[in-house]
Amino acid sequence: MGGIMIYMDNAATTMQKPKEVVQAVAAAMESMGNAGRGAHGASLSASRTVYDTRELLCRFFNGTSPRQIVFTANSTESLNIAIKGVLNPGDHVVTTVMEHNSVLRPLYEMEKKGVELTFVKTDERGVMDLADLEAAIRPDTKAIVCTNGSNLTGNYVDVEAVGAVAAKYNVLFIVDASQTAGVFPIDVQKMHIDILCFTGHKSLLGPQGTGGMYVREGLEVRPLLSGGSGVQTYSKTHPKEMPTALEAGTLNGHGIAGLHAAVEYLMAEGIDKIRTREQELMWRFYEGVKDIPNVKVYGDFTTKNRCPIVTLNIGEYDSSEVGDALLMDYDISIRPGAHCAPLMHEALGTVGQGAVRFSFSHYNTEEEVDTAIRAIQELSVDEE
Amino acid sequence: MRKKELKLVVTFHTTTDAMAMEKACKEAGAPGRLIPVPREISAGCGLSWCAGIEDRDTIRKVIESIGVQEQEMHELMV
Numbered sequence: 417m418g419g420i421m422i423y424m425d426n427a428a429t430t431m432q433k434p435k436e437v438v439q440a441v442a443a444a445m446e447s448m449g450n451a452g453r454g455a456h457g458a459s460l461s462a463s464r465t466v467y468d469t470r471e472l473l474c475r476f477f478n479g480t481s482p483r484q485i486v487f488t489a490n491s492t493e494s495l496n497i498a499i500k501g502v503l504n505p506g507d508h509v510v511t512t513v514m515e516h517n518s519v520l521r522p523l524y525e526m527e528k529k530g531v532e533l534t535f536v537k538t539d540e541r542g543v544m545d546l547a548d549l550e551a552a553i554r555p556d557t558k559a560i561v562c563t564n565g566s567n568l569t570g571n572y573v574d575v576e577a578v579g580a581v582a583a584k585y586n587v588l589f590i591v592d593a594s595q596t597a598g599v600f601p602i603d604v605q606k607m608h609i610d611i612l613c614f615t616g617h618k619s620l621l622g623p624q625g626t627g628g629m630y631v632r633e634g635l636e637v638r639p640l641l642s643g644g645s646g647v648q649t650y651s652k653t654h655p656k657e658m659p660t661a662l663e664a665g666t667l668n669g670h671g672i673a674g675l676h677a678a679v680e681y682l683m684a685e686g687i688d689k690i691r692t693r694e695q696e697l698m699w700r701f702y703e704g705v706k707d708i709p710n711v712k713v714y715g716d717f718t719t720k721n722r723c724p725i726v727t728l729n730i731g732e733y734d735s736s737e738v739g740d741a742l743l744m745d746y747d748i749s750i751r752p753g754a755h756c757a758p759l760m761h762e763a764l765g766t767v768g769q770g771a772v773r774f775s776f777s778h779y780n781t782e783e784e785v786d787t788a789i790r791a792i793q794e795l796s797v798d799e800e
Numbered sequence: 801m802r803k804k805e806l807k808l809v810v811t812f813h814t815t816t817d818a819m820a821m822e823k824a825c826k827e828a829g830a831p832g833r834l835i836p837v838p839r840e841i842s843a844g845c846g847l848s849w850c851a852g853i854e855d856r857d858t859i860r861k862v863i864e865s866i867g868v869q870e871q872e873m874h875e876l877m878v
Contacts, residue, residue, distance in 0.1 A: 733801055736836030736846075737878070741802055752836055753846055768839055799803050 422748045422784045427567055427595060427725050427775030429617045429624060434681040437674045441623055444673035451669050452646035462669040469676040470659070476679055477612060478603040479630050486662040487628045487672060491594040492518040493640075494613035494629040497662055498590045499523060499561065501637035502611070505530030507558035510587075512536045512544055513759035514566045514573070519592055520758070523561065532556075538763050541716040542569040550581050559588035559610075564602070565595035568757045568771065569715030569764070570698075570725025572600070579608030588635070594618060595723050598682055599691045604630050611635070621682065622675035625668050637662060693778040694724035697785050701774060702726050704789030710796045714764050714771060724776040730796050735770035738795060742772075746791040750774050804877035808856055810849040810863070811837055811871040818847040824866040825849070830858050838878050844871060850878060 423431045444465065449458030451466045470482035479485065488494045499522040503509065511523060513535050527533050534552045538544045549560070560582050565572050575591055582589035590611045593602060597612075598619030604612050609630070616626030631637055642654035643664035654664055682690065706713050710731045716722070730738050739752030753770040754761060761767045774788060812818045822834055832851030841848075851859050853875060860873075 730801065734839040736838060737801065740835050745802070770839065795801050798801055 420747070422746070422780075422787060424774045424776060424780065424784070424788060425749050425751050426777040426780075427570075427618065427723070427773065428751055430619065430621055430777050432777060432779045433621050433623075433674075434678065436677040436681055437622060440677035441670055441674040444670040448669050448673065450646075450666055453666075465673045465676060466667060466669060469672050469679070472676060472679045472683075473628065474630070476602075476683070477597075477630050478605055480605065480633050483658045484631050484633055485628055486631060486659045487626070487667050488662075489625050489668065490617070490627040491592060491613050491615040494611075494615075494627055495519055495590075495592060496522050497637060497640050498611040498613055498629060498631075499526060500640060501662075502588060502590075502635070503531050503558060506556070508532045508534065508554050508556045509559050509561060510534050510536065510549060510552045510557055511561045512549070512563065512573075513538055513763050514542065514544065514563050514568075514571070515561070515757065515759065516563065516567055516592065516594065517756040517758070518594070519561055519563070535759065538760075540764070541718075542566055542571050542714065542760060542763060543716045544573065546574075546577055546581065549578065550585075553581070553585045553587065557585065557587050559590055561590045561592070563592040563595070564597075564600065565593075565723040566715075566757070566760060567595050567725075568755045568760045568773070569727055570595075570723040570775070571716045572596070572719070572721050572723055575602075575609065576607045579606075582610075583608040595725075598678075599687055599694065599723075601687065604632070611637070616671065616675045616678070620675065620678055622678040623671040626671040626675045629662075631658065631662070639664065641665065690778045691724075694776050694780075695720070695722065697776040697778075697780050697782070698722065698724040698726055700782065701776070701785045701788060704786070705792045708793055708796050711792060714766070725773060726775075727771045727773045728792070729766065729769055729771055730792070732769065735766075735772045738772050741795055742788075742791055745795075746787065748788055748791055806853055806875060807878045808832075808851045808853050808859060809835075809838065809841065809874045809876055809878060810851075810859065811841060811845070811874070812847070812849075813844040813869060813871050815845050815847060817868045818845050818849065820866055820868050821849050821863070824862050824868070825859075828858075828862050828865070830862045831855050832859065835878065838876060840876055841872065841874050 616622035
């Protein structure tokens with residue numbers, strides 16, 4: 417131990433944030449009232465920040481109206497609202513084995529209520545064949561629910577192609593952009609996305625507790641919650657107007673101020689530049705570990721377009737053991753074990769062993785990557 | 801990889817219990833640290849408390865003092 421911790425768990429959360437984000441949260445905490453709850457300066461300041469962030473995110477994802485941007489605590493909340501808010505008993509849903517539990521568990525709950533699920537499989541690299549997805553669609557299919565990038569393998573899913581299938585068969589398209597929003601370009605109109613679910617604290621570089629969804633105009637989503645809205649006080653029902661319909665209770669205004677600063681940072685830096693940098697570091701690491709005897713890398717590396725994730729195992733060693741050795745001996749923070757994507761682990765054959773996931777940020781350096789490569793080289797050899 | 805040693809590994813149902821355990825052990829000066837749960841055992845929570853075999857009584861006392869429901873206590877090579 418000793419030295420500076422090397423953080424390579426950015427797919428869980430980006431730990432280093434732009435300083436503008438930190439400053440924006442601190443400034444908001446000294447000046448912000450409750451958005452939509454008054455006409456005094458403090459409340460208006462919050463309302464303005466929240467509205468500006470809606471506009472910014474709407475532009476970022478090429479939505480048609482800032483009213484269709486809903487703020488939530490994270491992707492999980494967004495996905496729960498989306499899945500439980502549009503599906504009804506008797507509906508059929510096409511989804512994939514790549515999905516995270518934040519998609520799977522709400523879907524399994526709906527399955528108990530009479531929704532039928534079809535899971536599109538992948539090959540041993542974790543790649544789905546689009547033809548399989550298209551073949552799974554039936555006359556009673558209501559929606560396709562699909563990730564934009566696997567949190568386990570880092571494989572990127574071409575949501576534009578999936579969206580074209582959804583449009584062809586006129587089914588709803590719900591996208592989990594947890595691993596991609598902020599680093600891959602997302603155009604909800606071009607990609608035929610009806611509901612985009614994103615979190616603020618990963619590639620969007622915002623604070624934890626921020627997230628949201630984009631809902632296509634005209635699509636009605638049943639709210640999960642009802643309550644205070646700051647408007648229509650004497651109505652017994654929660655307002656139906658977007659985005660209030662899906663935003664009962666006080667928003668995380670302080671966090672949203674940070675998210676605003678984060679999206680401004682991403683737009684100023686350019687997401688293509690950031691993604692290219694992260695992919696450079698990922699490829700450097702991949703090239704350094706792929707041929708080490710005893711090391712198995714998972715995922716599809718035949719394409720350049722990948723999330724900045726490299727997942728591997730050393731021999732038959734428990735991934736948690738490798739994770740602990742990386743932490744104790746090299747001060748490298750990664751994520752071992754099971755990654756909340758049970759069906760993907762089944763497809764890769766890593767249910768028992770788990771997997772060691774390295775995920776990169778543009779703040780990582782070549783030196784850090786080289787230290788991580790050396791660590792894997794050394795750990796791949798058994799101590800005498 | 802490193803050589804394995806026989807250790808005491810306590811698993812928990814939730815991360816909250818694991819964090820309560822770490823805090824209580826620190827306050828009591830009890831030995832050990834949090835490690836990922838080894839795959840030989842399964843648990844509700846991904847973190848387990850790892851200490852020396854000889855520390856079993858001390859660890860047991862801490863667990864009892866805070867009323868954490870440990871899931872299981874194992875002796876295994878980690």
